[in-house]
Amino acid sequence: MRIDCPCCGPRGVAEFSYGGDGTLRRPDLATREAEPFAAYVYDRENPRGSHVELWHHIAGCRHWLRVTRNTLTHEITGVEMAGRFASDAARLEGQGA
Template sequence: MQIPCPLCGPRDIREFTYKGHATYLDRPAEDAAPEAWHAYLHLRDNPAGATRDLWYHGAGCTAWLVVERDTATHAVTGARLAREVKHAG
């Protein structure tokens, strides 16, 4: 499996560490309702198909990436810098 790092190009999976679903980018406000924090911390979908998750390119450029992949086919269809995704809203 390879991940197409936007900075480094296609790189082997062993250079990356998995974090979890890209939900982690949408941190609730400090004073958000407990339900919002519960959802942020614990509630995840389990899709058979397209998903987006965070990977850390720790053995490469050290960027956090949002990787788009398909859980059914194992295809990796894209990766963007998490910072850009976050700032794009």
């Protein structure tokens, strides 16, 4: 499997570390109940088909990426920057950079 890193170009999956489900949202830190946090940490689905995942480019630019991958065929249909650099990448892309 190859991931097309926006910074480094196409790279083998061995350069990346899987970071988990890219659709999870952390519960509000003001919540005092343990159940939402336990669900956030432990409850996981095993989706079939297209799914958004987080991957860390550990042997390259060290950026976090949001990868849309088909879990049945491993076909990658989308890769974008994740985290604080995502808005910078989108802005630069809009400028033709």
